[in-house]
Amino acid sequence: MVENLIVIVVAAGCFAGAIVWGRSALRLNRACHRIDQDIAASRLVRDSPAAELARSDYRKQLHTALLYGLLTVTILITGLSTNLTDHVAFDAARLLLLVPVVLSMVNARRFLDEARQAEERFLIERRATEVATQEISAPMAWSARLAPSELPPIEGFEVGRVYEPGTGAMAGDFYDLYQTAPTRLAAVIGDVAGHGIEPSITAFQVKYLLRVFLQNYRDPGQALEELNAVLSASGRPEDLVSLCAVLFDSTAGSLRFASAGHPPAWVWHDGEVRPLRSTGPLLTLDPKGTYVSHEFPLDPGDVVLMYTDGLTEARAGEQLFGEDRVAAMLRRDPGEDLTTLCKSLLEAARDFATTPLADDIAILAIRRV
Secondary structure (H helix, E strand, C coil): CHHHHHHHHHHHHHHHHHHHHHHHHHHHHHHHHHHHHHHHCCCCCCCCHHHHHHHHHHHHHHHHHHHHHHHHHHHHHHHCCCCCCCCHHHHHHHHHCHHHHHHHHHCHHHHHHHHHHHHHHHHHHHHHHHHHHHHHHHHHHHHHHHCCCCCCCCCCEEEEEEEECCCCCCCCEEEEEEEEECCEEEEEEEEECCCCHHHHHHHHHHHHHHHHHHHHCCCHHHHHHHHHHHHHCCCCCCCCEEEEEEEEECCCCEEEEEEECCCCEEEEECCEEEEECCCECCECCCCCCCCCCEEEECCCCCEEEEECHHHHCCEECCEECHHHHHHHHHHHCCCCCHHHHHHHHHHHHHHHCCCCCCCCEEEEEEEEC
């Protein structure tokens, strides 16, 4: 009778141990299932340390739970057999099984906490992975809005562009190209001072505010004055913006431009290259600043080349790449494919510079055909 009672106590302890380890294994199984779902959705790499840790813990705890379960069955079968219950040594061996059982019961809460912590580690790693992915993709997506790799085809015009991000994560350079009327085309290029998220947000605001003003005003100088007033009233005078806006009118055969402290654009017309220099201060530098527009003839084959200062400020020691080299490349072959021209300018600046180009560079070229 006493022997049977010992068997039942030991078997009950083993069964309790199986329940403790089984619950921990079930929790880890849920974590592993979530891991597999995230791997299938490509949100977590397969060799994730947290993922491997969760799977390893699950296998160990499942093994332990099964072991305790088998011990429970074995003890009940062998312990209630009359052939073995009379042996004192066997009874002592069965009593020793209570040692791991007691340890499992004492540490039951810790085992469950470790399983919960393994799941939490996985969740933390997944969030960190998603944040890291967003930190990489967000600047790229933002840059694509400011300087899109594809521009809409515009009837009557050929367009080339190139954009080279600098060392910062967020871009401050931007360009835009769109029709304001069936026969009128607006081309804009600009640069916000500084690096980081704040200049990038300002660049985004400037780009799309100017779209509104150029739709309302046929004079780019007036559009820049309205834009300057809005930006100056925003309370961020440190967001200095250089910008050049050119309006092409294929019916009138002319272009009108205004520039807010931006490096000169270059126009190839009638065998000559002429600059479109600044016609007013940097935006937000003077809340009451005035901007003048100038008009030039625009014939088929004429080219306008616009760029940001990252191009002309490429350095070889104390020497700058400069505006004259830009004009010389346009003068050398104004009939060249415009995308090729833009890429050649960028390569020329890279070859000239003795250090890597640190600033963003945007280049936009438009030819009337």
